[in-house]
Amino acid sequence: MIGIEAIGTYLPARRIDNLERAAGFDCDEEFVENKLGVLEISQAAEDEDAFSLAANAVEDLRARTGLEMDEIEVLVLVTQTPGKLIPHVSARLHGEIGLTDRCACFDISLGCSGYVYALTVVKALMEAQGFRRGLIVTSDPYSKIVDAGDRNTAMLFGDAATATLLSDRPVFEIGRTTMKTRGASHRELMSTDSGNLHMNGRAVFTFCAQNVPPDIREAAELNGVTVEDIDLFLVHQGSKFIVDTIRNRLGLSEEKMPFGAVAYGNTVSSSIPLLLAERVASPESRRIMISGFGVGLSWASSLLTRVA
Amino acid sequence: MNACTNEDIIQLLIESDALAEGDEVLVDAPLKQMGIQSLDKFNLFLLVEERHGVQIPDEDFEKLDTVSAIAAYVSEKQAV
Numbered sequence: 001m002i003g004i005e006a007i008g009t010y011l012p013a014r015r016i017d018n019l020e021r022a023a024g025f026d027c028d029e030e031f032v033e034n035k036l037g038v039l040e041i042s043q044a045a046e047d048e049d050a051f052s053l054a055a056n057a058v059e060d061l062r063a064r065t066g067l068e069m070d071e072i073e074v075l076v077l078v079t080q081t082p083g084k085l086i087p088h089v090s091a092r093l094h095g096e097i098g099l100t101d102r103c104a105c106f107d108i109s110l111g112c113s114g115y116v117y118a119l120t121v122v123k124a125l126m127e128a129q130g131f132r133r134g135l136i137v138t139s140d141p142y143s144k145i146v147d148a149g150d151r152n153t154a155m156l157f158g159d160a161a162t163a164t165l166l167s168d169r170p171v172f173e174i175g176r177t178t179m180k181t182r183g184a185s186h187r188e189l190m191s192t193d194s195g196n197l198h199m200n201g202r203a204v205f206t207f208c209a210q211n212v213p214p215d216i217r218e219a220a221e222l223n224g225v226t227v228e229d230i231d232l233f234l235v236h237q238g239s240k241f242i243v244d245t246i247r248n249r250l251g252l253s254e255e256k257m258p259f260g261a262v263a264y265g266n267t268v269s270s271s272i273p274l275l276l277a278e279r280v281a282s283p284e285s286r287r288i289m290i291s292g293f294g295v296g297l298s299w300a301s302s303l304l305t306r307v308a
Numbered sequence: 309m310n311a312c313t314n315e316d317i318i319q320l321l322i323e324s325d326a327l328a329e330g331d332e333v334l335v336d337a338p339l340k341q342m343g344i345q346s347l348d349k350f351n352l353f354l355l356v357e358e359r360h361g362v363q364i365p366d367e368d369f370e371k372l373d374t375v376s377a378i379a380a381y382v383s384e385k386q387a388v
Contacts, residue, residue, distance in 0.1 A: 030343075035348075201350065202350045202366065205347070205350045205351070205354070206350065209351070241351075
């Protein structure tokens with residue numbers, strides 16, 4: 001059985017204080033603290049990009065686990081902000097961290113649903129191929145495509161990367177996954193001709209509020225449990241307001257569905273593994289529901305179960 | 309379906325925690341004047357669409373900014 005063994009993370013050192021600049025965006029402290037929920041966003045330095053953030057996350061994973069790179073049989077990198085389009089970022093990372101020629105390597109272009117999709121795809125691939133060790137890296141420096149003057153996005157998105165080790169010695173088993181797409185609504189969250197990110201906040205909010213709660217219930221049912229059986233819900237950290245809305249619609253407590261992106265913001269494909277990394281070593285949560293949603297528009301939910 | 313009233317809209321604002329029971333409500337004042345932020349307005353309109361069976365396009369969303377205007381707009385849509 002292939003599942004999650006460990007997670008490494010990387011957050012750039014630079015922080016932008018949202019409270020200091022709130023007035024410039026015609027909003028107040030109450031809005032920043034209770035609606036956005038993001039007091040600071042993490043931001044990559046000028047010379048950092050998806051590749052360098054990813055390399056730092058893998059280095060953190062290596063420091064945590066003592067992982068030998070020649071054991072890795074597949075590397076998949078999730079990003080929508082690769083910088084250079086050719087070659088794929090995972091190929092550059094493959095060379096940087098010293099993986100072998102026998103290691104399969106490709107990128108997945110997905111945003112906030114990307115981690116849940118990638119877990120499902122890579123687990124299936126590894127089990128089909130008989131692989132024992134694989135890496136999923138998420139890396140999205142959205143600051144490179146966010147218009148610094150755009151109220152809808154500039155105060156929200158933070159930069160980060162994570163590296164998840166999948167192996168045959170898992171801490172978490174990966175359950176069955178819902179994987180959905182509504183391509184007809186792709187214009188609500190997309191890059192414009194200028195390359196900047198455009199987000200129709202109302203449309204994205206409505207999409208999340210109406211589709212994510214039933215999707216979580218469906219994923220629970222798919223895995224033979226009910227919402228009440230689940231210890232913790234780690235959903236994409238779009239904003240505090242969207243997490244609160246999803247939580248209220250499911251009738252859950254803040255403890256069961258926390259908002260944890262206060263100090264770094266919405267980190268796209270990295271938001272779920274950033275929260276999950278803290279929980280790998282702590283045994284209190286046996287069943288964890290993860291749910292990602294965003295660009296596409298797409299959404300996906302899956303159940304992680306701690307291996308006894 | 310009964311016409312949508314100011315009280316219906318106020319109840320949805322309370323249900324979505326944008327207002328508390330007992331808050332002073334100015335039905336003809338801009339929502340922001342009562343401390344109702346842009347994200348609260350997203351949630352209000354979602355609830356209005358779900359509960360009253362109407363679709364409110366983005367161009368109308370921008371124009372509707374008081375409790376009384378929203379109630380009148382929904383009633384008019386329901387009557388069509």
